[in-house]
Amino acid sequence: MRPPADAIATLSLIVGAIALLIFIGVEGALVYAIWRYRAARHVAGEPATFERNRRLEIAWTAAPAVILAVVFVLTLGTMAEINGAGVAPAMRIAATGHQWWWEFSYAGVATANELHIPVDTPVDLELTSADVIHSFWVPELGPKMDMLPGVTNRLRLFARRAGSYDGQCAEFCGIEHAWMRIRVVAQSRAEFDTWLSAQAAPAPHGSEGERVFLANICVNCHAVRGTSAAGTAGPDLTHVGARTMIGAGVLPNDVARMRAWLADPERYKPGTLMPSVPLSDADLDAVAAYLVSLR
Ligand SMILES: [Cu+2]
Known part of the structure; x- marks a missing residue:
């Protein structure tokens, strides 16, 4: 196709x-x-x-x-x-819109905001929403499709060339609608398989940052597989360090920016549902280093 x-x-x-x-x-x-x-x-x-x-x-x-x-x-x-008439999908990925980020699930592996797909492979996204109406749109790859609470819409994606394709929520969904970016990373099958098996691995243990993370309210909203953190309101952070951006596109992902984001999310994404967590400077350093190390 x-x-x-x-x-x-x-x-x-x-x-x-x-x-x-x-x-x-x-x-x-x-x-x-x-x-x-x-x-x-x-x-x-x-x-x-x-x-x-x-x-x-x-x-x-x-x-x-x-x-x-x-x-x-x-x-x-x-x-x-x-719609992919006559061509069966080789892969199905569940995509859920949230205020204001994207959840992508590959049979047990959850990630956010960056959707990895293999090239030359018909992929079906199963679109739904956890809150209000969003719309998934990556113009270089396919049509625009609404994400509706309680309904599952199907969207066929097919990338011929490897590379990054950027998209955007296309249905006004609240104050941070503009910061609801999508990045689709199309990879060769081998690279994709490597990425997916890395994503399926649990997070490494034992850092000071992990201890601080698990002892604070972070865990109410975020999951890190392999730890006691199992929140579902915010993005799964098991491999957050492997993503290129923070906050659905607001900041590049590195330790300094992660620390700035954790200290005051509101400053970078006004209206975000993520609260700033009162942490000491040393704890902020530790959590930022921990999260970026989750690759
Ligand atoms: Cu939206």
Whole structure:
């Protein structure tokens, strides 16, 4: 199959070409009429009047109907194609919208905001929402699809080339709607398998940062597999260090920025549902280092 975005681009070009022909025809007739019936040629007396021209009326009713019917049929074909008609998905990933981040689950492995997929592989996303209506949209890969609470929508993704594809929540979903970025990382099958098995591993134990993390309210909202932290309100942090960004795109992910984010999330993402946790400087250092080490 070809990427859904390619099919959409082809349809856009065809519809654009039809619209351009109509534009040229209508504007051409207008310019001709202006020239042909200009004032300099005006003949004195009453202008001619017309009543009924059946042929003309049939033509200007039938022509738009035919054009719309053609566009409708082409659109149905494109919709079937981008839904993956006849091509079974090789992988299903559950994608859940949250205020204001994305949860991606691969059979027991949960991650956030960065969706990894293998290239040349039809992937079906099962989209839903945990709170309000969001919309998943990565323009280079496929169409836009709503994420509705209590409903599961299916979206076919297919990447031909490896690389990063950025997207954005496309349905206004509250104050931090603009900071609800998606990054899709398309990888070769081998790289993807390596990534997925690393994600499936539990987090390493024994650091001071882990102790501080587990002793504070972090665990009410966040899970780290392999520890007692099992919160589900916020992103799973088991391998948060492997992600390129913090807070669904607000900050690059490194120890200094992680520390700044933990100290005052509101400063970088006003309205975020993550509270700032009152920690000592030493504890902040330890938790930031711990989280970034979870790769
Ligand atoms: Cu949203």
